Amino acid sequence: MEQKFTGKTVIVTGAAKGIGAGIAMAFGREGATVCIADLDGEKGKKLKESIEDGGGTAAFWKIDVRKEEDLSSLIRNAVDRFGKIDVLVNNAGVSRFKPLFELTTEEWEDVIFTNLRSAFIGSREAGKMMGKGGRIINIASTRAIMSEPGSEAYASSKGGIVALTHALAASLQSKGITVNCISPGWIENEDYGSLREKDHLQHWSGRVGKPEDIASACLYLAEPGNDFVNGQNLIIDGGMTRKMIYEE
Numbered sequence: 001m002e003q004k005f006t007g008k009t010v011i012v013t014g015a016a017k018g019i020g021a022g023i024a025m026a027f028g029r030e031g032a033t034v035c036i037a038d039l040d041g042e043k044g045k046k047l048k049e050s051i052e053d054g055g056g057t058a059a060f061w062k063i064d065v066r067k068e069e070d071l072s073s074l075i076r077n078a079v080d081r082f083g084k085i086d087v088l089v090n091n092a093g094v095s096r097f098k099p100l101f102e103l104t105t106e107e108w109e110d111v112i113f114t115n116l117r118s119a120f121i122g123s124r125e126a127g128k129m130m131g132k133g134g135r136i137i138n139i140a141s142t143r144a145i146m147s148e149p150g151s152e153a154y155a156s157s158k159g160g161i162v163a164l165t166h167a168l169a170a171s172l173q174s175k176g177i178t179v180n181c182i183s184p185g186w187i188e189n190e191d192y193g194s195l196r197e198k199d200h201l202q203h204w205s206g207r208v209g210k211p212e213d214i215a216s217a218c219l220y221l222a223e224p225g226n227d228f229v230n231g232q233n234l235i236i237d238g239g240m241t242r243k244m245i246y247e248e
Helices: 019-029 043-051 068-082 105-129 152-175 197-203 211-222
Strands: 011-015 033-037 057-063 089-090 137-138 179-183 233-236
Touching: 011 019, 011 068, 011 105, 019 033, 019 043, 019 057, 019 089, 019 211, 033 043, 033 068, 033 137, 043 057, 057 068, 068 105, 089 105, 105 137, 105 152, 137 152, 152 179, 179 211, 211 233
Parallel strands: 011 033, 011 089, 033 057, 089 137, 137 179, 179 233
Antiparallel strands: none
16 A cells, blocks of 8 residues: 655654654555654654654654754754655644743743744754645644643743744745644553553543554644645544533
């Protein structure tokens, strides 16, 4: 069966584990050359080996997405090695949930730099190199549109990603590059088997999400024929943000 992304070069930041790893593996299975970028060298190299063991092509760069030069170098190195960039997935992120009056400005800035600033820099630099048909996909969160106490840093960063997405789509339209984002809900990255029945049943879809659910959406948004989807925030949460939840 023909692979959808043969000949395409895909960069995934924060790809060493969790959702990022699921995205990288999915593109690898579909024939893409996957550029893995992460601060965790050990896990990044293991993921590269896993993709290659499955018959795919991959490269790993150890970078800190909070550093502009690391991101710029990543883009240059990927182009130098593979000749082009077709898809950029800005997935790198951290969360810090802490009571408002205990959260320091420096901690807030660290989340913003890691999650939001990196998406801006990566998109700007990749956008310079991409041609018509390029795809940028940002990973946001349902916490961009709903909150609980102590989530100011994370919510700000993810809300910013949603707004950044449609701004980038407007700026890059002349180059034929689409920009969209995905807002995952509850995605279990580790011990799926430990989840309780009530964890699953609170979702309209009857289950908690998996990294593969987000990876499938990335493949959809990256397909060449889907250029009419642009500037959008695709919410993938099993229906949770559409539920009316009141105490009876």
